[in-house]
Structure formats: C-alpha cells, structure tokens
Amino acid sequence: MVEDKTHDGKKFRILNIIDEYSRECLMAFVSRRIRSTEVKDCLLELFIQRGTPEYIRSDNGSEFIAKKVQELLLRLGTQPTYIEPGSPWENGYVESFNGRMRDELLNGEIFYTIKEAKIIIEQWRREYNTVRPHSSLNYETPVPQSHIFKKHKQVAILT
Numbered sequence: 001m002v003e004d005k006t007h008d009g010k011k012f013r014i015l016n017i018i019d020e021y022s023r024e025c026l027m028a029f030v031s032r033r034i035r036s037t038e039v040k041d042c043l044l045e046l047f048i049q050r051g052t053p054e055y056i057r058s059d060n061g062s063e064f065i066a067k068k069v070q071e072l073l074l075r076l077g078t079q080p081t082y083i084e085p086g087s088p089w090e091n092g093y094v095e096s097f098n099g100r101m102r103d104e105l106l107n108g109e110i111f112y113t114i115k116e117a118k119i120i121i122e123q124w125r126r127e128y129n130t131v132r133p134h135s136s137l138n139y140e141t142p143v144p145q146s147h148i149f150k151k152h153k154q155v156a157i158l159t
Contacts (some may be wrong), residue, residue: 001034001061001096007112014121015042016101018094020057023134024142025097026050028125030118036066043069049156057081057091100128 002014015029015038029042041058056073058064060082073080083090105124111117133139 001063002101004106004111004117006064006114006117007110010114012111012114014101015039016094017042017046017095018097019142020093021125022142023097023137024129025125030102030114030121032114033062036063036068039063039066040069042071043072044125047078052076052078052111055079055081057083057094059091060085096152 002016003011004014004083005011010032012030012032013034015027015034016025017027017029018025026046027042031038047053057080058080063069064080065082070080101121101124105121109118109120115133129143130141133141
C-alpha cells in the first residue's frame, strides 16, 4: 500500500493491484482507510471482470491476511502467496510500481480532497497502462491501444 496526505494533513491509502505478467495496474483503490472488507470487495470486482487468478501475491498486512480475505480466496480456489516480512523485493512489480507512482505523481501533487485524489490517481493509472511505454515490455504499454479499441468495439456491438 502507498500512503499520502491531502492538503489538510489527513492521510489516505492506495491499494495498487498489478498483473505481474502484463504489468497492468488493474486497480488503484483510494480511501482514508483500507480494511479487509475493502480488499475483498476490490478483489471480487476484479475477479468478476477478469476471472479468478491462480495466485495472489501480497505482503502480510492485516488487511491481506484477514479471515474474510482468506475465506474468499479459499472458496474461489485462488492461492495466497505472501512475501516474507521485510522482503519487498519478493513483490518487486508492485514495489516498482509504487515507487513510480510516488516519483511521477504523488511527490508532485497537492490533493485538496480525497475525491480529487481518486480522480487524479485514476487518470494517472490509465495513462500508465495505455500511454506510457515500459522497457520491460519492449517499450510497449501494458494495455496496447489496439486492445482498448477492440474492447470498446466489442462493447459497442453488444449493446
């Protein structure tokens, strides 16, 4: 999780969920507090949209090891994989992403409200996924523009 503050000094947290294969940031959930219930809701939303993954890697934070989250993962057949405490390199993709978010966005922004933070962070997430090339992906984006067009085209045909 990434932590920042609004202009009034109140903290907020960001739960970033990254696809390790594509490097796509699937979600950047922003809230003053993130508990296991919010983690569970975020995961369910992604599972509905994208299918259930075989594994989920996370640290050992209370919001990730909570009974509610464990029960959900067990019911859905997703195996939790926890990194060792004090070993952020075991979750390198998320740590790298969090560092980029801090350097490219959070260190240069002043958020006056939590709503403003949610909007600006979501805009940055979309740009990260669709515009910004990644050296680890042969200078492609995690979500190529052609993929976005196909998705929208399919939706337009179905509706």
